[in-house]
Structures are given as C-alpha cells and as structure tokens.
Amino acid sequence: MGQAEPVQLETDDAVDVDDAELVARAQSDPSAFGALYRKYVGRIYAFAHRRTWTREAAEDVTAATFERAYRHLDRFDAEGAGFGPWLYRIAANELVDHYRREGRSRSTRGQRALRALADEHTHDDLDGVERDGEIQQMLTALDTLRPRYQQALTLRYLSGLSADEAAEAMGCTKPVLAVTLHRALGALRREVERRDFPVEEAS
Amino acid sequence: MTTRRDVRTLLEEAGTHDVPAPRPEFVAALEARLLGDTVPFAAPTPITAAPSRIRTRSWIARHALVGIAASIAAVVLAGALAGWFGQDATQRRLQLAASHDTLVVLPDGSQVDGTKGLDLPEGTVVKTGPNGHATIGPVDLGPGQVATVTAGRLQISVTVPSLPPVTVPTVTTPTVPALPIG
Numbered sequence: 001m002g003q004a005e006p007v008q009l010e011t012d013d014a015v016d017v018d019d020a021e022l023v024a025r026a027q028s029d030p031s032a033f034g035a036l037y038r039k040y041v042g043r044i045y046a047f048a049h050r051r052t053w054t055r056e057a058a059e060d061v062t063a064a065t066f067e068r069a070y071r072h073l074d075r076f077d078a079e080g081a082g083f084g085p086w087l088y089r090i091a092a093n094e095l096v097d098h099y100r101r102e103g104r105s106r107s108t109r110g111q112r113a114l115r116a117l118a119d120e121h122t123h124d125d126l127d128g129v130e131r132d133g134e135i136q137q138m139l140t141a142l143d144t145l146r147p148r149y150q151q152a153l154t155l156r157y158l159s160g161l162s163a164d165e166a167a168e169a170m171g172c173t174k175p176v177l178a179v180t181l182h183r184a185l186g187a188l189r190r191e192v193e194r195r196d197f198p199v200e201e202a203s
Numbered sequence: 204m205t206t207r208r209d210v211r212t213l214l215e216e217a218g219t220h221d222v223p224a225p226r227p228e229f230v231a232a233l234e235a236r237l238l239g240d241t242v243p244f245a246a247p248t249p250i251t252a253a254p255s256r257i258r259t260r261s262w263i264a265r266h267a268l269v270g271i272a273a274s275i276a277a278v279v280l281a282g283a284l285a286g287w288f289g290q291d292a293t294q295r296r297l298q299l300a301a302s303h304d305t306l307v308v309l310p311d312g313s314q315v316d317g318t319k320g321l322d323l324p325e326g327t328v329v330k331t332g333p334n335g336h337a338t339i340g341p342v343d344l345g346p347g348q349v350a351t352v353t354a355g356r357l358q359i360s361v362t363v364p365s366l367p368p369v370t371v372p373t374v375t376t377p378t379v380p381a382l383p384i385g
Contacts, residue, residue: 049222063308138213185207193205
C-alpha cells in the first residue's frame with residue numbers, strides 16, 4: 001500500500017466541465033456519462049481501496065457504484081448535493097453491501113490483509129507494517145457497525161470529502177453529521193476495545 | 204485504553220493512504236460495459252440493430268398475414284361461387300351481352316329492342332332477325348333464332364321460313380258405271 005503511486009483523480013478533459021451539465025447531457029447522450037466516469041473513476045476506486053485494501057474488492061465496488069449511478073442517473077437531484085457527493089454516497093452504500101454480502105470471517109480477512117501487507121513491505125519498514133495492521137484491524141471492526149455509522153465514517157474520513165460535502169452525501173445537515181460521527185467513533189472505539197486490538201495513542 | 208481520538212486518527216491515516224491506481228484494463232472494460240449498456244437512456248432499440256434477424260421475423264409476419272388474408276378471401280370467394288352455382292337455376296339472372304337486330308319479348312308481353320346488358324327474366328323470349336345475332340352468356344344466337352328463358356336456361360328454336368303455297372291440280376275422276384253383280 002505505502003509504495004503505490006497516488007491515484008490520478010481526474011482526467012484533463014473533464015476537469016473544467018460542470019458536473020450538473022454533464023449529468024443533464026447524459027440523460028440523452030450516454031457519452032456524457034463517459035466524461036463523468038473518467039472524472040471520478042480514480043477517486044471512487046481510491047475510496048473503495050482505502051476501505052477494502054484489496055484490488056479485487058475495490059474494483060467490484062467501483063464497478064457496482066458506476067453501474068448503479070448510471071442506472072439511476074435520473075434520480076440525481078442537481079439542486080441538491082453535487083454529483084461527487086452523490087456518487088460517494090452510492091459507493092459508501094456499495095461498501096456496506098459488499099461486506100454484508102461477503103460474509104467472510106473478519107479474523108480471516110484481517111489475517112489475509114496482514115499477510116498482504118507483510119509481502120509488500122521490506123523488513124526495514126516494520127513500523128509501517130505494524131501501523132498498517134492497526135488500520136486494517138480498525139477497518140475490520142468498522143465492518144461490524146450499523147450501516148449509517150459505516151457510511152458516516154467512510155464518507156468523512158476515507159473519501160476526502162469535506163464536512164459539508166459529506167453531510168450532503170449523507171443527506172443530512174452538518175450538525176447532524178457531527179453527532180452521527182461522534183456516536184460512530186464511540187461505537188468503533190468500543191468495538192476495537194472489545195476485540196482487544198492494539199490501538200496505540202496517536203502521537 | 205482506546206479513545207475516540209485514537210480511532211479517528213487511524214481513520215484519517217487510512218483516508219490519506221496512498222493507493223494504487225486502478226488498472227487501465229479495468230477502467231477501460233468498465234467504461235465499455237457502461238457505455239455499451241444504453242438501456243437507461245436510449246430510445247427503444249432501432250430495428251436496424253439486428254437487421255437480418257428482425258427482417259426475417261418481419262418477413263415471416265408479413266407473409267403470414269398475407270397468407271391469412273388470402274385464405275380468408277379464398278373461403279369467401281368459394282362460398283360465393285358455391286352459393287351462386289348452388290342456388291335454384293330459376294334465380295339466376297341472364298343478361299344480353301351483345302345483340303344486333305334482336306327483339307326481346309318480356310314476360311309481360313312488352314317488346315323492346317335488344318341492348319347490351321338487358322336483363323332477361325324468366326319467360327323472356329329473344330328473337331333475332333334475318334340478319335341479327337345475340338349473345339346470352341356463353342350462347343350465341345344466329346340469324347332467325349328464338350331463345351326462351353325457361354327455368355334459368357335458354358331453349359333455342361329455329362324459325363322455319365314459310366314455304367310458297369303448293370298448287371295441287373284438280374283431278375277429275377271418271378265415273379265408272381256400276382257393274383252388275385252376279
């Protein structure tokens with residue numbers, strides 16, 4: 001993970017095009033959706049990868065996100081949140097569904113992720129391996145939270161959205177999001193402690 | 204002891220973690236799959252989308268309809284013909300198809316010149332003159348013929364020209380005296 005190159009978030013030809021305009025055009029011109037896709041596919045993939053830590057799962061979630069967005073593009077409200085937050089919300093829901101469907105053992109998932117991390121890191125980067133392991137364990141605990149808490153935490157901390165954008169993606173106000181995040185962090189902390197994961201004090 | 208700050212810090216680190224770029228083949232394949240699926244936006248699939256298959260179906264449908272229509276028409280026509288031929292001969296209508304120098308005597312005794320298309324009801328008599336002719340259905344009447352419509356059929360007779368009177372010479376039979384008997 002740590003050695004990989006940062007994701008190219010958007011393509012040059014789509015940066016200056018307004019999302020709402022592209023969405024409006026995409027209603028009758030599917031090629032316009034192609035511009036939206038190229039603009040956001042890197043971001044959504046990165047979001048999914050930060051949550052799942054596996055390429056396969058990130059690809060599955062990314063594909064499911066854009067397929068659902070494409071099918072339900074007519075439901076996008078241009079007057080509401082922007083296309084980006086709307087897309088992230090879909091991705092967050094897909095992540096919840098992904099783990100719900102997967103139904104695999106969380107301990108197995110954690111062990112597999114740790115093995116993958118150990119393979120990627122050199123022996124002189126053991127601190128990084130340990131920290132990545134803590135993150136992975138925390139994300140494993142995140143899987144057990146109620147869907148709304150998962151959505152709030154992933155949208156706020158893993159997507160790169162601002163607090164306002166995350167609130168829009170959640171379909172709530174910023175104060176409501178703050179309260180939800182507070183409760184979600186408390187639930188996550190309790191789950192981490194219950195599992196007795198070695199979470200250290202942040203420096 | 205774990206605090207909210209601890210898990211939040213881990214979350215923030217996870218959110219800034221570098222991740223590998225998506226595989227170009229995955230990005231391309233997904234885009235192709237998305238844009239190839241035009242169901243949500245496209246109008247109904249144009250007929251030209253699969254010309255041979257659709258044309259075949261259209262051809263079958265069109266010819267099936269033509270066949271059905273032809274069958275119905277054949278049945279109707281057969282019924283009509285059967286009805287016409289099956290009806291009582293007296294109910295058939297005969298017409299004068301062509302005529303020249305022809306006199307038609309209608310059942311009520313009135314006489315009219317024969318004209319094309321004239322109906323010939325039961326009991327009508329058609330007479331052609333010495334130089335006339337008439338056509339009634341498949342029958343051609345020559346000069347000097349008479350046809351009578353009877354029971355839906357034509358009864359044809361020939362008019363025999365009148366012969367000059369024959370003079371028979373008077374023969375006087377001589378009187379023969381009675382002979383004595385015995």
